[in-house]
Every structure is written in C-alpha cells, then in structure tokens.
Amino acid sequence: MSSDSEAGLGGGGGDLRKPFLHTGSWYRMGSRQSSLMGSSQVIRESSISVLACVLIVALGPIQFGFTAGYSSPTQSAITNELGLSVAEYSWFGSLSNVGAMVGAIASGQISEYIGRKGSLMIAAIPNIIGWLAISFAKDSSFLYMGRMLEGFGVGIISYTVPVYISEIAPQNLRGALGSVNQLSVTIGIMLSYMLGLFVPWRILAVLGILPCTILIPGLFFIPESPRWLAKMGMMEEFEVSLQVLRGFDTDISLEVNEIKRSVASSSKRTTIRFAELRQRRYWLPLMIGNGLLILQQLSGINGVLFYSSTIFKEAGVTSSNAATFGLGAVQVIATVVTTWLVDKSGRRLLLIEMVSDESTWYSVFSILSVVGVVAMVVTFSLGIGAIPWIIMSEILPINIKGLAGSIATLANWFVAWIVTMTANIMLSWNSGGTFSIYMVVCAFTVAFVVIWVPETKGRTLEEIQWSFRR
Structure with a gap:
C-alpha cells in the first residue's frame, strides 16, 4: 500500500475520528518511541x-x-x-x-x-x-x-x-x-x-x-483495534496498537505482515457492488x-x-x-x-x-x-x-x-x-x-x-x- 493511499485513507474525515483514535497514555500523536515508553509503564505482558x-x-x-x-x-x-x-x-x-x-x-x-x-x-x-x-x-x-x-x-x-x-x-x-x-x-x-x-x-x-x-x-x-487502523491506512498507529496488545518483548512482524497482506488484498472501498x-x-x-x-x-x-x-x-x-x-x-x-x-x-x-x-x-x-x-x-x-x-x-x-x-x-x-x-x-x-x-x-x-x-x-x-x- 503506497504512502499516498495510506495518507488518503487515514486523512479522510480525520477531524471526526481523531478524538476517538488518539486517546490513552500510550495512544497519542507523536513519536512512536514515546508512545511505546508510555505504554510500557501501564501494560507489559500481552495477556494482561x-x-x-x-x-x-x-x-x-x-x-x-x-x-x-x-x-x-x-x-x-x-x-x-x-x-x-x-x-x-x-x-x-x-x-x-x-x-x-x-x-x-x-x-x-x-x-x-x-x-x-x-x-x-x-x-x-x-x-x-x-x-x-x-x-x-x-x-x-x-x-x-x-x-x-x-x-x-x-x-x-x-x-x-x-x-x-x-x-x-x-x-x-x-x-x-x-x-x-x-x-x-x-x-x-x-x-x-x-x-x-x-x-x-x-x-x-x-x-x-x-x-x-x-x-x-x-x-x-x-488502544483502538489494530486491524481497523490498518484498514484505514494508519500504519504507524496500527503497529503501535498491535505491539501494545502483544507485549513489547514480542516479535509482531509475522502478524503485521499477515494483516497488511489481508488489507492490501481487500477492496479499499467500504462498500462493494451487489x-x-x-x-x-x-x-x-x-x-x-x-x-x-x-x-x-x-x-x-x-x-x-x-x-x-x-x-x-x-x-x-x-x-x-x-x-x-x-x-x-x-x-x-x-x-x-x-x-x-x-x-x-x-x-x-x-x-x-x-x-x-x-x-x-x-x-x-x-x-x-x-x-x-x-x-x-x-x-x-x-x-x-x-x-x-x-x-x-x-x-x-x-x-x-x-x-x-x-x-x-x-x-x-x-x-x-x-x-x-x-x-x-x-x-x-x-x-x-x-x-x-x-x-x-x-x-x-x-x-x-x-x-x-x-x-x-x-x-x-x-x-x-x-x-x-x-
């Protein structure tokens, strides 16, 4: 998925969605590193x-x-x-x-x-x-x-x-x-x-x-659902959300690639023809x-x-x-x-x-x-x-x-x-x-x-x- 398409998907109607997306101690707009550091103080293990x-x-x-x-x-x-x-x-x-x-x-x-x-x-x-x-x-x-x-x-x-x-x-x-x-x-x-x-x-x-x-x-x-974030083209937020959910010592690369592949193979339209x-x-x-x-x-x-x-x-x-x-x-x-x-x-x-x-x-x-x-x-x-x-x-x-x-x-x-x-x-x-x-x-x-x-x-x-x- 190109960066242009990601920006388009993530940006459309962004003003209405932002209050619901970027909330919580680990879920703010800013650098990914600071988000991860904030979340590690609250939740460290995936199951928790x-x-x-x-x-x-x-x-x-x-x-x-x-x-x-x-x-x-x-x-x-x-x-x-x-x-x-x-x-x-x-x-x-x-x-x-x-x-x-x-x-x-x-x-x-x-x-x-x-x-x-x-x-x-x-x-x-x-x-x-x-x-x-x-x-x-x-x-x-x-x-x-x-x-x-x-x-x-x-x-x-x-x-x-x-x-x-x-x-x-x-x-x-x-x-x-x-x-x-x-x-x-x-x-x-x-x-x-x-x-x-x-x-x-x-x-x-x-x-x-x-x-x-x-x-x-x-x-x-x-955090917001990582799969929804990926579908909307918010790839940085998607990976942060998934890392929080799986734990910071967990390698999420396989799951990230699988979700990206699923999103890329599906239509970018929210509706399909009958x-x-x-x-x-x-x-x-x-x-x-x-x-x-x-x-x-x-x-x-x-x-x-x-x-x-x-x-x-x-x-x-x-x-x-x-x-x-x-x-x-x-x-x-x-x-x-x-x-x-x-x-x-x-x-x-x-x-x-x-x-x-x-x-x-x-x-x-x-x-x-x-x-x-x-x-x-x-x-x-x-x-x-x-x-x-x-x-x-x-x-x-x-x-x-x-x-x-x-x-x-x-x-x-x-x-x-x-x-x-x-x-x-x-x-x-x-x-x-x-x-x-x-x-x-x-x-x-x-x-x-x-x-x-x-x-x-x-x-x-x-x-x-x-x-x-x-």
Whole structure:
C-alpha cells in the first residue's frame, strides 16, 4: 500500500475520528518511541494488556444484559404506579428490541468510520439518557422514549464488542475472550434480577447508568483495534496498537505482515457492488453469519426466559422472582464454562452437541418444567448463546464487515422481537406445540452447523477469511 493511499485513507474525515483514535497514555500523536515508553509503564505482558481491554469493553454487554433483564422484576411496580395495562407494559419491554434494530443498522457504518472505541462511546450516551428518562418517568411516554434509547445503544454494542474482541485477541485465546461478551450479558441480566429484589424500579434505573458511565472513561485507556487502523491506512498507529496488545518483548512482524497482506488484498472501498456478493468469499460467510444469529433466536430462548417467572409460578415455586434470579445465576455459570471450553473443544463441536441437547430438553419441557427451563438455559449458554457472535466476528471479510455485520445484527434483533412478541400467544395456543416447533428449529440448527459452519479454533482471522476464497 503506497504512502499516498495510506495518507488518503487515514486523512479522510480525520477531524471526526481523531478524538476517538488518539486517546490513552500510550495512544497519542507523536513519536512512536514515546508512545511505546508510555505504554510500557501501564501494560507489559500481552495477556494482561488484552484482558484489560476486554474487561473494559465488557461493560457494554453488561449494560446490554441489564437492559434485557430490567423489565422482569419491575413489571408489577411500574404498572401499579403508572397505571399501565399489560399491553402497554409489553410494548415497553419490546421497545428495546425495536431500538436495537435501529442501532444495528447504524452499528457497522459507525464502527467502520470512527472506529470500535468511538462506536462504543457513541452507544453509551443514549443508554445513559434512556435510563435517566425511565427513572424520572411520570407516564408511559418517558418510559417508551427511554427504552428506545437504551435499545439503540445496545444495538451498537451487540455488534461492536465481539468485533473489537476478535480483532485484538491472539488466535489461541480468541474463543475464550470472545465468550466474555455473552458472559457479560448474562452477568447484566443476573444483576438486574438480583437488584430488582431489593430496590425500587426508579433506583434500579439509576443503577443501570453505572456500566456506561464507567465505560466512557475506560475507553481512553485502551488502544483502538489494530486491524481497523490498518484498514484505514494508519500504519504507524496500527503497529503501535498491535505491539501494545502483544507485549513489547514480542516479535509482531509475522502478524503485521499477515494483516497488511489481508488489507492490501481487500477492496479499499467500504462498500462493494451487489454482483460481487455472488463470489464464494462473500456469500458463504454472509450466509453462515446471518444463519447462526437468526437460528439463535428462533430456538425460542427469549420467549422462554421472558416467561420463566410464569412457568415457575405454575410449577408451584413460592418465589418466582427469586427462582428467576437463580436461573440468571445458572446462566452465568454455564457461560463461564463456555469461555473455558470454546478454545479446547472448538466452536463447531460445541454448537452441535449443545444444540442437540437443547432440542432434547424441549421435548420434556411440559413434563419437567423447572428442570427443563434450567437445563435449556445451560445448554443454550454453552452453545448457541455465545458462539454465533464469536463466529460472526471471525468470518466476515474486512471490506464488508461493517455492512454485513449490521445486517446480521439487525436480523438477530428482528427475530428476537418476533419471538418475544409471539411466544405468549403461542404458549396460550398450545404449549406442547410451541416447544415442538422450537425443537424442530434446534434440529435444523444442528444440520446447518454440520453442513456449513467451519471450525475457526486456532486460526488467525486472515486464515479464516482466506479459506472462503477456495
């Protein structure tokens, strides 16, 4: 790549991007030597550096989970105080999905233009405003506005965080670190369930501000994604970022050359012609990424989790809210196990095994409702809960990642909204038939993974994306 093209790519729109790119003690414009010396005082080892970055951006998915879980423990209090009908409250709960769809449409382009860090900063702002609107709500209008704003931020977060983690992680840790995204979502859900047992709904909304208010300053102390910097032609910043992430005693020349070769072989345009999508290198990863994220939601997990309190109540559990918190805790534990397994057993095998088990538990759901719910959540968390997001962030070619990632995330949120809105109607129609439908979807998912999904364990992002050319 010529110096002219690098300057052109790095300079276009530079005034808007600079506040998001050159922040942090090691990440300022100036000599490379002073940047490296500054960073060595903060982070010296690769594992510590990458883990610190992951823990900071994981505040975003915690916010995601807190938003998803908020409507469960607060329903009776909000409806009683504000005089909402069941339909009005259901609309309030579902509006986060609608907002997330809008955020998903924008997420890829925002992330491509101002970077992964800048995208997360932008996502944090509507989340904070949304929680404040809910906490001061006097009627349904403020509730709806706040929920929409939260959803918009969550839609951006749900795409950007797994992409950022996959782009900074070394290949031997990418699966485990990628699973932290889903783990953080489950932690956020569990926290909302737990705190909802003890604090009023307005205070709970104020507490919802905390993840994003910590995230914003935290982003100033982590480097931008080196692969994004390379794509934008910022080669000096790209190498500094990668050196910080891998450690200053690490030879990064091989990885630098591999990333440069990948960037040079991809189009410099941020969009491609529709006809080009017929190429195997594009249509296959697009189909796999979209297919997994759609099937994740069609498994019915959101519908089951949304009505878990009702299921526990009908099963004779005395405190359905406490049982729901217990379910959230089980989900966290299962996702922790996933972070350990995903780089050992591989993505593909874990998907096949756990989706197969999930379909089995659907078949006994009506007989052993409580056991079925818990086992289903465990198998979902071990398999199709976390892994589709990891695979999506790994397989999309760099020159279509923004657009394709937005489409995949939008599809995921759209189907989540449909499942959440229809689950109660389907359960009222025929609970056995509902879970039979979900079971058939799980069986189809197993076949889809066996036929189409490649194993990405132990391979660099460039190796994975090159494999689709053959």
